[in-house]
Amino acid sequence: MASILVVDDEMGIRELLNEILTDEGHTVYSAESAIQARTIREQMRPDLVLLDIWMPDTDGITLLKEWSNTGQLTMPVVMMSGHATIDTAVEATRIGALNFLEKPIALQKLLKTVSKALESSPKYVEPEQERAVHSSSSAITAPKQAAVETAHMPAEGEHISGIAKTYYDLPLREARDLFEKAYFEHQMQIMGGSMTKISEYTGLERTHLYRKLKALGIDTSRNKGEG
Numbered sequence: 472m473a474s475i476l477v478v479d480d481e482m483g484i485r486e487l488l489n490e491i492l493t494d495e496g497h498t499v500y501s502a503e504s505a506i507q508a509r510t511i512r513e514q515m516r517p518d519l520v521l522l523d524i525w526m527p528d529t530d531g532i533t534l535l536k537e538w539s540n541t542g543q544l545t546m547p548v549v550m551m552s553g554h555a556t557i558d559t560a561v562e563a564t565r566i567g568a569l570n571f572l573e574k575p576i577a578l579q580k581l582l583k584t585v586s587k588a589l590e591s592s593p594k595y596v597e598p599e600q601e602r603a604v605h606s607s608s609s610a611i612t613a614p615k616q617a618a619v620e621t622a623h624m625p626a627e628g629e630h631i632s633g634i635a636k637t638y639y640d641l642p643l644r645e646a647r648d649l650f651e652k653a654y655f656e657h658q659m660q661i662m663g664g665s666m667t668k669i670s671e672y673t674g675l676e677r678t679h680l681y682r683k684l685k686a687l688g689i690d691t692s693r694n695k696g697e698g
Contacts, residue, residue, distance in 0.1 A: 472496040473518035473589050478508040478534075479551065480526045484574070486679050488521060491581065496643070505529035512538065516546055518592040519585065521572070524552035524559060532563055539567050547588040551576065652687040659689070666691070 475497050477488045485501045492499045500517065502508040505528055511517075524531040531550055538544040550563045553574030560571045569588050572581065655669070662668040670677045684691050 472498065473592070474498045474500065474515070475585070476500045476502065476508065476511055476517040476520045478502045478505070478520065478526075478531065479523040480504060481523075482676075482678075484523070484551075484576075486676065486682075488576075488581070489679060490682065491578065492585070494644070495582065495585075496647075497585075505531075505534045508534060509537075512543055516593075518546060519588050520546060520548045521585075522548050522550055522568075524550055524563070525554060532559065532566070535563060535566050535568060545593065547591050549584055549588055648687060651683075652689060655684055655687060655689055 472495070475492055477485055477492075477499060478501075479485050479488075480503050482503070485503065489499045489501060500511055500515075502511055505526060508520075508522075512520075522531040522535065531552075535544070535548060535550070538548075544567045547569040548567065549570045549572055550560070550568045551572045551574060552559070563571065569591060570584055572584055658669050658672065662672070666677060666680060669675075670680050673680065675683065681691060
């Protein structure tokens with residue numbers, strides 16, 4: 472799936488978009504300021520950026536101009552705001568923004584806009600070229616790949632484990648929820664239930680982590696007193 476950078480100074484917006492987009496299978500990176508967004512952009516090119524217009528240090532329009540002037544605007548950018556004027560939206564589009572989302576952001580509008588924006592992302596407009604690259608290297612990697620597949624093929628009469636088969640037989644979202652529940656229960660066990668350690672290890676903010684565990688039906692009541 473896609474890598475999406477969410478830039479917004481409001482923690483609630485970042486966490487909400489993180490949760491929604493992660494549930495859709497995307498990898499989400501969050502930045503609370505233009506400074507953090509610059510750092511992330513220097514380290515990688517996300518497939519899509521959701522960029523808030525009004526931020527305290529550097530506003531989204533200024534950051535968009537900066538990326539455009541430095542040649543870093545190589546990914547689709549969707550602007551977000553609850554107070555933007557038509558002139559602001561037009562200016563953002565002129566600079567290079569692909570679309571505009573008005574806050575509060577409706578779920579279906581978000582998903583539709585993200586899906587449409589990803590169609591114009593470089594990662595998604597060159598599938599034929601990507602397949603050509605894989606095909607050209609297949610002759611070199613085929614023997615090694617065959618060895619790997621042979622090593623992992625179950626022996627005759629051997630069956631796929633029950634839990635794996637359960638995952639395979641379910642729709643993607645249900646299978647992912649089952650895996651995530653097992654994953655977080657395992658982390659809670661090996662880390663002694665420390666939400667701080669789990670938060671640091673998984674890279675999830677504590678608020679989002681608690682929300683995720685609650686959604687998965689994992690009891691966190693014994694950890695409420697942790698500092």
